[in-house]
Amino acid sequence: MLQTAPTVNRTIDARGSFCPGPLMELIRGIRESQVGDVLAILSSDKGSRIDIPRWIEKAGHRLIAVQTRDGYDEIVVEKAR
Amino acid sequence: MDEPINLILFSGTDDKLQAAAVLTAGAAALGRPVNLFLQYWALDAFRSERIGRDHGLAPESGPEGRAHVDALRTAGQAGWAETLRQAKDLGGVDIQACSLSMDLLGIEQADLDPLVDGVEGVTAFYLNAGAGQVVFI
Numbered sequence: 001m002l003q004t005a006p007t008v009n010r011t012i013d014a015r016g017s018f019c020p021g022p023l024m025e026l027i028r029g030i031r032e033s034q035v036g037d038v039l040a041i042l043s044s045d046k047g048s049r050i051d052i053p054r055w056i057e058k059a060g061h062r063l064i065a066v067q068t069r070d071g072y073d074e075i076v077v078e079k080a081r
Numbered sequence: 082m083d084e085p086i087n088l089i090l091f092s093g094t095d096d097k098l099q100a101a102a103v104l105t106a107g108a109a110a111l112g113r114p115v116n117l118f119l120q121y122w123a124l125d126a127f128r129s130e131r132i133g134r135d136h137g138l139a140p141e142s143g144p145e146g147r148a149h150v151d152a153l154r155t156a157g158q159a160g161w162a163e164t165l166r167q168a169k170d171l172g173g174v175d176i177q178a179c180s181l182s183m184d185l186l187g188i189e190q191a192d193l194d195p196l197v198d199g200v201e202g203v204t205a206f207y208l209n210a211g212a213g214q215v216v217f218i
Contacts, residue, residue: 018158020106024167027110058111
C-alpha cells in the first residue's frame, strides 16, 4: 500500500529533555493547535516511545507514526478533538 | 471523573521531591486530579527563599547516587519545582501545606513559594482525597 506522508504542521524538538518533559511539551503543543493539525515530537527520552503513544490513545488523538531515528524517536500525531 | 491521586510529601530531599513531581506530572497529563499535601521537610523545601537550593539526597544515594543525579541535572533535567509548575499548567493539581507542619516550622503562607495553593489540616486533605489512593513519600 502506498502511504503518503502526512504534512507535519509543527515539529517540537524535545531532544535532551528528560521524562516527563517531552510529553509536557507535546501536550502544550496540542493545546495550541487546531483539530486536524499534525504534530511531530522528537524525543531522546527512552520512555517517550512507550508513554507518548499511550497518552495519545487515552487523550483521544490519532497516532500516525513512531519512528526511531539516530539517537532519538519521532512520534507523529494528529490532533483529533 | 477519575478519583484523585493523593501524594503526601514528607521527605525534603531533591531525589524524593523529583520523583513526586514526575508522578504528579504523569497523572496530570492523563487528566487525573492530583492533591499534594506537604508535611515536615517537604514543606520546608517549598519556602520561597529555599526552593531553589540544594536539598540533598536520601542517605541511600551515597556518592555514586549523587554523581548520577548531578549528571542528569548537568544534562538539562528540569528540577522538581519546574516540573511541578508544568504539571500545574496542565490543570487539576492542588498543592496544600499541612497546618501542623506550618506551626512546627513557624512559617506563614507568605513564606511559601506560589506553587503552594493554601494551608489545610489533615481532615480536609482526606476529604479531598475521597476514595482515591493515598501515597506517602
